[in-house]
Amino acid sequence: MTTYDVAIIGSGPGGYVAAIRCAQLGMKTALIEKYNTLGGTCLNVGCIPSKALLDSSHHYEDAMKHFAEHGIEIPGEIKLNFKKMIERKQAVVDQTTKGIEFLMSKNKVDVFTGTGTFKDATHVVIASEKENKEIEAKNIIIATGSKPSTLPFITIDKDRIITSTEALTLKEVPKHMIVIGGGVIGLELGQVYRRLGAEVSVVEYMDRIIPTMDGAQSKELMKVMKKQGVKFYVSHKVSAVERKKNEVTVTATDKKGNEVQFTGDYCLVSVGRRPYTDGLKLENAGVKVNERGQVEVNDHLQTNVSNIYAIGDVIRGAMLAHKAEEEGVLVAEILAGQKPHIDYNLIPGVVYTWPEVASVGKTEEELKDAGISYKSGQFPMRALGRSRASGDIDGFVKILADAKTDEVLGVHMVGARVADLISEAVTAMEYRASAEDISRMSHAHPTYAEAVKEAALAATENRPLHI
Incomplete structure (x- = not known):
């Protein structure tokens, strides 16, 4: 059995950056990833692919609406090749994830593909389709990230009632996409498909979109996106989402108590994300989670088990890739005896x-x-x-x-x-x-x-x- 100074479970921005920094500081490092590509949600089905589609759809919208005012005249009809747009997005993802593989090799990080499960506080079993392996680590960092949340009464069928993951790989541009949730993910993907010709309706429980940001920003962004053709329904509480064949109906109650229904061909459920610890068997190591499913940590991101740490979306705080990166570096430097800090503000x-x-x-x-x-x-x-x-x-x-x-x-x-x-x-x-x-x-x-x-x-x- 191989013994490592540190083993990291999860290869998202927090995990792979922690691995690089640990290796830079002279630690023998293992990185465990359950999927076949590195990079976690951000690189595979989050930050990177969504930005690729945002940029592609922006170019399309400029060509359709703004090139003429710049004196750029395109003979013939401008056509959308949606399949090509999705293929380009995937090419960007593939190139980026291969870059992470290169960085792991460059820094001599041992990468294991499979589901990491705690056997105890210092041993991790890695289960793959081919075999089970076991490694020992003096320190372990949990960096398993998050998954899309839903509402108790919604059944995500990944076909017409979808999360952000499926919204990145659609085979067609929706005629009418109903977006439940006026946060970052819903607005970004809603704008992508609005630019490509879909009718987009955003249904938000709070009284404004991006409710955690400054109120002036919420007001300005809603004003601009309304001009772009996005429809907003704030202060609406969704109570049901039902599908009949290729039609999805969303039922909600407005602030006056009136029942409102929205009908479209796709419904994007973007009501936030939840910490992902499924299959870790944290109980085998004695690691505590709180009532929100987050791994509990102290100011040094140390769990109640002294040699086990946790970073990123799986712990408290904003679910941001760059926050996870900073935390990955912080834990690596703490393990090396340094005294780093993060100002979360x-x-x-x-x-x-x-x-x-x-x-x-x-x-x-x-x-x-x-x-x-x-x-x-x-x-x-x-x-x-x-x-x-x-x-x-x-x-x-x-x-x-x-x-x-x-x-x-x-x-x-x-x-x-x-x-x-x-x-x-x-x-x-x-x-x-x-x-x-x-x-x-x-x-x-x-x-x-x-x-x-x-x-x-x-x-x-x-x-x-x-x-």
Whole structure:
């Protein structure tokens, strides 16, 4: 039996990054993955394929609606080859997962394909179709991620009533896709299929979409997506989802108590995700989970069993690939005797619709609830020369700063490329910058980033230059 310094169960962004960092720090490392490809949900059926479809559908929409205004004339009819679009998405996935295989080989990480199950706190049995193997590890990291959630009365048939996984491999563009849930996944995939010609109806239980983000972002994104043709039904509680042949009917109750029905050919259930620990047999190692199914960990991401750690979607906190990566590095460095840290307040959140939505730090609602005195500065993207040049004039940048110290407490953006732009805010907040600090930094012209400087000027002295 081979003995490892660390064994990692799950090869998503948290698991494979933890494996790389452990190997870099000189540990003999094993990575266990139940599926035939590495990368977990994110690379196979999440972040990467959804972004590939978002980009492809964006190009299609531009060709259909915006090329002419740029003086680009395409002779003949523009046609959608949906099969080719799905094939390209898969090619991107395949290339990315092969890249992870290369990184494992480069860093001399031993990869095992099969389902990892705890025999006890230091032994893992790996069951595959061919054989069962057993390895020993001084330390074990649980990085098994999450799976799509559903509602108790919904039967996911993976054909017409689907999750995000199936939405990435459809054989046709829906005529009418009903999306249950106005969060990140539902909005991103809803926008993909709206661009490709589907009617899209988003049914959301809360009174606004992306309810965990700043209220101004929810309002702006809904306004823009309504212009794009997406229909929204907020404050609607779904009570039934039924399929008859190729027709799906969703029944919901609105805020006035009236029953409403929606009929379409596909229903995307995107009501969140749940921690995935099925088959791990955590009880054999004595590892505790809480009432939400999350593996319980302390501030060092250590479970109640001292040599077993857990990271990513399987523990508390936002279910974000980059959060899992940071946690994977943190555990590896703790095992190496270092003293790393993560500031969870500074992990950004992004919605990859167009316009994109990005946030870091506290929302305005959170500051109000906490009784923190703050000031706000906001700048519209349409006032930027770069936005007008590209035609991406929707959105804004909002900076929230402490009323007394001027320290930046939160930054919230909607607009073109804000998924990349949010890193400026993360950097500034990591060094506890004030709004004035940002306002005095030179920003290249013409860029979308100028909106950050202008919002900082608005927060500092209410003196933006270009409005």
